[in-house]
Amino acid sequence: MGLFNTLPTFQRGIHPGDFKDLTRHLPIERMPFSAELTIPLSQHLGAPSKPRVKVGDTVQRGQLIAEPGGFVSIGQHAPVTGTVTAIEPRPHPTGRMVESIIIATDPFSPQTFYNEHPMDWEALSPRELISLIQHGGFVGLGGAAFPTHVKLSVPEGKHARFLIVNGVECEPYLTSDHRVMLEEYDDLFYGIRILQKILDVRQVYIGVENNKEDAIEVLRNHVPDDMACEVIALETKYPQGAEKMLIEAVLHREVPSGKLPIDVEVVVNNSGTITGIGHMFRFGQPLIERVVTVTGPGIKRPANVRVPIGTPLTELLNFCGGITDDTRQILFGGPMMGAPQARLDVPILKGTSGILCLTENEINVREEYPCIRCLRCVDVCPVGLNPSRLGALAKSRDYEHMLDFHVMDCVECGSCSYICPSNIPLVQRFRVAKGLLREQQARNKAS
Amino acid sequence: MFRKTLEIGTSPHIISGNSTDTIMRNVVYALLPVAAYAVYVFGLAALLLLITALGACLLTEYMLNRWAGNPSPLNDWSVTITGLLYGLTLPPHLPLWMVFLGGVFGVAFGKFIFGGLGYNVFNPALVGRAFIQAAFPVAITTWMTPFTADRFAHIPSSTLTLPFLEPVYDITSGATPLALMKFEHHTTDVYQLVMGMTSGSTGETSALLIVLGGLYLIARRMMDWRIPVALLGAVYILSTFFHFIDPTRYPDGLFMLFSGGLMLGAIFMATDMVASPITHAGAALYGVLIGIMVYVIRVWGGLPEGVMYAILFGNAVSPHIDNFIRPRVYGTGKKRSLS
Numbered sequence: 001m002g003l004f005n006t007l008p009t010f011q012r013g014i015h016p017g018d019f020k021d022l023t024r025h026l027p028i029e030r031m032p033f034s035a036e037l038t039i040p041l042s043q044h045l046g047a048p049s050k051p052r053v054k055v056g057d058t059v060q061r062g063q064l065i066a067e068p069g070g071f072v073s074i075g076q077h078a079p080v081t082g083t084v085t086a087i088e089p090r091p092h093p094t095g096r097m098v099e100s101i102i103i104a105t106d107p108f109s110p111q112t113f114y115n116e117h118p119m120d121w122e123a124l125s126p127r128e129l130i131s132l133i134q135h136g137g138f139v140g141l142g143g144a145a146f147p148t149h150v151k152l153s154v155p156e157g158k159h160a161r162f163l164i165v166n167g168v169e170c171e172p173y174l175t176s177d178h179r180v181m182l183e184e185y186d187d188l189f190y191g192i193r194i195l196q197k198i199l200d201v202r203q204v205y206i207g208v209e210n211n212k213e214d215a216i217e218v219l220r221n222h223v224p225d226d227m228a229c230e231v232i233a234l235e236t237k238y239p240q241g242a243e244k245m246l247i248e249a250v251l252h253r254e255v256p257s258g259k260l261p262i263d264v265e266v267v268v269n270n271s272g273t274i275t276g277i278g279h280m281f282r283f284g285q286p287l288i289e290r291v292v293t294v295t296g297p298g299i300k301r302p303a304n305v306r307v308p309i310g311t312p313l314t315e316l317l318n319f320c321g322g323i324t325d326d327t328r329q330i331l332f333g334g335p336m337m338g339a340p341q342a343r344l345d346v347p348i349l350k351g352t353s354g355i356l357c358l359t360e361n362e363i364n365v366r367e368e369y370p371c372i373r374c375l376r377c378v379d380v381c382p383v384g385l386n387p388s389r390l391g392a393l394a395k396s397r398d399y400e401h402m403l404d405f406h407v408m409d410c411v412e413c414g415s416c417s418y419i420c421p422s423n424i425p426l427v428q429r430f431r432v433a434k435g436l437l438r439e440q441q442a443r444n445k446a447s
Numbered sequence: 448m449f450r451k452t453l454e455i456g457t458s459p460h461i462i463s464g465n466s467t468d469t470i471m472r473n474v475v476y477a478l479l480p481v482a483a484y485a486v487y488v489f490g491l492a493a494l495l496l497l498i499t500a501l502g503a504c505l506l507t508e509y510m511l512n513r514w515a516g517n518p519s520p521l522n523d524w525s526v527t528i529t530g531l532l533y534g535l536t537l538p539p540h541l542p543l544w545m546v547f548l549g550g551v552f553g554v555a556f557g558k559f560i561f562g563g564l565g566y567n568v569f570n571p572a573l574v575g576r577a578f579i580q581a582a583f584p585v586a587i588t589t590w591m592t593p594f595t596a597d598r599f600a601h602i603p604s605s606t607l608t609l610p611f612l613e614p615v616y617d618i619t620s621g622a623t624p625l626a627l628m629k630f631e632h633h634t635t636d637v638y639q640l641v642m643g644m645t646s647g648s649t650g651e652t653s654a655l656l657i658v659l660g661g662l663y664l665i666a667r668r669m670m671d672w673r674i675p676v677a678l679l680g681a682v683y684i685l686s687t688f689f690h691f692i693d694p695t696r697y698p699d700g701l702f703m704l705f706s707g708g709l710m711l712g713a714i715f716m717a718t719d720m721v722a723s724p725i726t727h728a729g730a731a732l733y734g735v736l737i738g739i740m741v742y743v744i745r746v747w748g749g750l751p752e753g754v755m756y757a758i759l760f761g762n763a764v765s766p767h768i769d770n771f772i773r774p775r776v777y778g779t780g781k782k783r784s785l786s
Contacts, residue, residue, distance in 0.1 A: 011777075016461060172461070244777060257778040329454040340455040362453055362461055369467040369523055371566030375671065375727070384774035388725055406776045408667045414459035421467040422565075428457040 005291070007210055009235035010245040014380050014415045015335070016172050017317050018211050018236055021071055022295045022302040023175045028183055030306045031081050031319045033105050037310035037347050039065065039349040041099040044139040045146045046072030048219040051101060057084045057101025058106075062113055062285055065101055074147050075135040077099070079288040079308035081109035085293065093199055093332045093339055093346045100347070103310070113285050121281050133277060136286040137350070142166060142241060142270035143333050145351030148277070151267060152198050160199045160267045165192065165206040167271035168213065168234065168241035174354040176291040180441045181208070181215040181305045185222050191278025192229065199267055204229040205250050206271065209241050210238040238336060239413035243268045245382050257409050272353075287350060298327030298357030310347045315353060317344070329363045331356040336414050369422035377416035383409050385415035387426045394429035399440075402433050410434065470526035470669045478531045478659035479717065482698060485649045489539035490598025493649050495742040499529065499543045500534030503550025504575075508769035511559045519770050522750050525564045531552060532572035532715055535650025536708060536755070537579065540591045545583050549575040569762045570719045572576050573755050580705045580755070586614055590623055590646040599690040623647050627699050639707035651708040661714035673727055674734040678713040679704055681738025689746070697746065709741060712754035722762040729772040730766075 049066035175430035300321030377387035553575020603616035624635035664670035744753020
């Protein structure tokens with residue numbers, strides 16, 4: 001270890017404070033079941049799930065209540081034993097109303113899990129394993145909520161050589177992946193074996209930033225002897241958890257523009273997701289709960305909580321002592337990419353990695369100035385874009401021209417907006433532009 | 448229980464420390480010692496000149512934006528920098544009416560017609576100075592001796608010349624070190640240059656304070672050090688090379704670095720973010736190009752000083768540099784090694 005020994009990382013990026021001290025040392029705790037849970041049929045990217053239950057049905061904890069509505073869709077399960085009281089549109093953390101299954105919890109049920117047999121996964125084919133993961137309701141728990149089985153379904157003619165476990169958790173404040181790696185590494189390594197079988201991959205890397213030294217040590221000490229798995233300590237830098245950046249950091253490979261990780265023989269999955277998969281194959285329990293970091297200066301008792309999917313946000317906030325009077329913003333997710341909430345009667349979703357309560361002191365209420373071409377955004381963009389130029393093009397609605405400046409390669413990490421001294425909402429402009437360009441491309445294809 | 452208003456808005460929800468007005472304000476702080484020393488060296492003439500320059504720029508910015516219906520941009524501090532810099536580049540006893548006219552011209556035609564802050568192609572302070580250079584070529588090359596005994600008691604008559612009249616100079620005028628070098632082959636001692644004991648523009652004489660201001664901004668990460676380093680490096684290397692070949696014809700590197708407006712230009716004007724390239728590599732190239740241009744004008748051109756034109760030239764090529772030098776986009780171009 002020399003003085004200038006540097007840890008692997010990607011190019012550029014930013015160093016926001018990590019603010020993880022609020023919860024990094026707090027063991028995962030369980031919260032009581034709420035009286036009523038709301039399971040949106042769409043809490044993932046892709047087609048909504050199709051209900052398999054009717055109003056009035058009694059459901060058991062872990063029972064399938066909605067099946068995949070297509071290939072890019074997943075199953076949903078009852079997080080509690082209880083009764084279906086309604087299937088109707090309810091407020092959703094995206095701000096829309098989304099068709100949801102409402103379950104009233106049976107107050108007298110012991111809520112024990114009804115099927116605790118380990119599955120004999122070694123006897124199953126990769127195709128069967130993928131189907132189990134889809135019906136088990138798995139999505140990327142890091143926040144994107146992209147159905148996991150889709151990423152594991154390698155297209156014909158392509159082959160994965162490496163599995164990268166994403167234990168980076170580069171969003172400030174969040175510690176749920178950190179605690180899960182520390183406390184549930186058994187399930188993680190179990191899940192890795194299943195993914196190895198599905199993908200026919202031998203070499204595994206677990207990428208963890210060096211602000212989680214305890215997790216790095218625990219994982220290194222528990223890698224099974226027969227598993228080709230290396231735990232890689234990475235420099236702490238945002239957005240290292242972005243798939244493309246993590247591949248660059250770990251393997252020094254770049255995913256070609258417009259392609260997927262599998263095109264460079266890599267599959268990346270979030271550590272929490274793989275832990276959940278391992279848990280399901282060990283104990284039969286599908287994705288009905290997840291660990292959520294409830295944190296920020298606006299929450300009275302920050303905590304890492306195991307929350308049943310569909311728990312109302314208010315219940316979770318109350319469990320954590322409630323919010324302070326000066327709370328001004330509540331986010332689903334971290335401060336860099338999280339979604340602000342306008343109302344509190346929304347449920348916790350599968351993709352909800354954290355609830356962040358911010359006060360006046362943290363939130364961005366700064367005045368916007370013209371771009372002064374200070375080059376900070378160019379200096380931090382992990383993709384190597386020129387956000388200043390793209391921002392100007394977006395402002396003049398010259399979307400076509402933005403294609404020449406590779407707007408479609410933007411990973412929407414928000415580093416440019418974070419660093420911009422003029423407080424220009426750069427990444428937001430790029431999201432809008434990308435959406436419009438995609439629509440236009442779809443229209444062109446159709447005509 | 449939860450009756451309160453929650454902020455929504457788009458991610459990211461946190462941003463980093465420095466805002467544009469903070470950066471601009473700090474540039475003003477960095478310039479204040481230079482301005483104060485200028486007043487100490489040149490007395491009341493410099494004080495009146497700086498106030499007039501600043502006033503002309505602020506007033507023009509305010510009036511034009513009011514006329515255009517824009518919110519007042521004075522709170523971003525950028526025009527304050529323009530006003531100060533513009534004043535600091537002028538000869539200390541330039542008639543105030545000329546100072547005022549150039550300030551109006553610089554802000555109106557160097558900044559406002561391009562669309563205001565962020566859209567100007569050229570550094571507005573230099574546009575103002577270029578206007579003076581073209582309109583009043585004699586006045587802007589007439590220099591005042593520093594440290595005159597009565598500089599705090601007496602306002603030079605040229606300063607108070609009535610509008611549109613030719614100035615009359617009542618004090619001894621001194622040639623600048625660069626003019627001495629160019630026309631009389633006399634080199635000034637570097638110590639005198641660093642400490643600002645020579646004739647010259649109001650704010651260009653003390654290289655020391657200018658460098659300190661630059662170091663302050665670089666330390667606070669409010670200035671790209673690559674531009675001054677590349678620019679000064681190019682000038683130093685070129686002059687050392689030619690000095691080595693023929694010491695009688697070509698002045699040495701240190702003299703070139705510390706004379707004239709080079710320090711002020713390299714540190715405070717070439718670094719105008721708006722008018723310089725947006726990549727580090729581009730910024731370095733831009734610095735080198737300006738450095739070469741400064742040397743060429745000073746040594747082989749007809750003028751003793753070339754910093755202003757060299758920077759304006761750099762401003763003009765800056766957008767083209769940005770078109771040629773772009774960061775490589777992830778996943779495109781050069782293929783990375785497959786391990």
